[in-house]
Amino acid sequence: MDLLALRYFQTVARLENMTKAAEMLQISQPALSKVIGKLEKELKIRLFDRTGKYIRLNEYGKRFLAKVDIALQTLEDGKMELLDMAERPTGSVVFFIQVGSYLFPDMITCFRQQHPEVQFKILQHDQDISAAYPAFDLCISSSPFQIPGTESIPLLTEEIMLAVPSDHRLADRESIRLSELSEDGFISLKPGKQLRETTDSLCHAAGFTPRMIYECDEPSMVRSLVRSGLGVSFFPSVTWGGSQGSSVVLISIEEPVCTRTIEISWYTNRYMTNAAKKFREFVQNYYKQFGDYTKIR
Incomplete structure (x- = not known):
């Protein structure tokens, strides 16, 4: 054998x-x-x-x-540990992304300015949470998602807002109750995406099932369709970016409370390279600049 x-x-x-x-x-x-x-x-x-x-x-x-x-x-972990001990790190981090975020390119660029020797392999996962997970060093996801055998720490709790076209009937409001949108057509990520699972649950808590008129693979397409005036959408205030221009208005949702917590995870029974440890610490510090919605409220 x-x-x-x-x-x-x-x-x-x-x-x-x-x-x-x-x-x-x-x-x-x-x-x-x-x-x-x-x-x-x-x-x-x-x-x-x-x-x-x-x-x-x-x-x-x-x-x-x-x-x-x-x-x-175990053998792969042993190899990585020996390279770290010999001060010849592999300089590679396998980064598993379970939430869409426009922040990631800037975050990795800033990190590599400090550590240019580190390379990244980016994995994205579109399957449902019952599927097998790839091997990774670090994972960015939103709670309560949890991969078996991992430990997680929170990075940020952000407000999930409502994005509406500028000519929408509620566009002049600063805040709304989610139930006021029960008859609207929603634009959303496809089922199986973490944000979709979260926002469907929020709608159910508000007493209705959202009427989906467009389902997309990427956040960028959701934003584009809202800008075109084709419907309304949920909009994570930090990880999806700020203003979307004059054609879109972002409104706070006062009932129910709409937030999600972004976490970073790693396997507890696998060796973590020095490069991955440095990046984990960097990510924690990077997210601190955005504050915490729960503390602001």
Whole structure:
């Protein structure tokens, strides 16, 4: 049993598709099948159930995958720790973003001005919260979202405002009750996005189900559609930016209280490189400049 075979098994187990796994690993499918067959022969246990062209990880395979994940991650952690000890850091941070924010480019640019040797791999996750999560050093998300095995600290609690076209009937108001929008058409991110889950819950608390007229993948598209006068939208006051120009008005929501807390998370059972530690500290300080909505109120 060698490390390469374990890495091949890990990929096949996660994809449950030999063809896709072979493409990802850049080897031929027959060669990959031979490696998996040899591993099963060595273990004297079938790890996959096979039906024609399809394979499915069985209970034995699931148990083995859990151990393989731990073993390979432990070896990777050991490598990173040795490089840090030798003062030859990898200079790479895997940054998992679960909330959209126009702040991230500036934040990373400011950090790299101080630490130009550090590189970033940015991951974005559009699947629902029941899906598997990628390996990362640090994750930015909004509570109460929580990835198993991680620890989190809050960075900022921001107000979620209502963005309306400048000719909207409520555009001259400083604040509104959310229930006043029960008949309006909303523009929102697609289901599965953290902000969408939060704002749907707020509407339900106000006694109605929002009528969605446009659903988008990116915050920038939501903002553009509101600027075009096509509907109203929820608007996180800090992470989505400030003024949207004269064509859009931002209004506070007085009932229910509409806020969300942005957090930074990391795995507690994995080694954190010096580069990741420096970036985590930098992110905490970076967000302090925006204050905290709960304290302001």
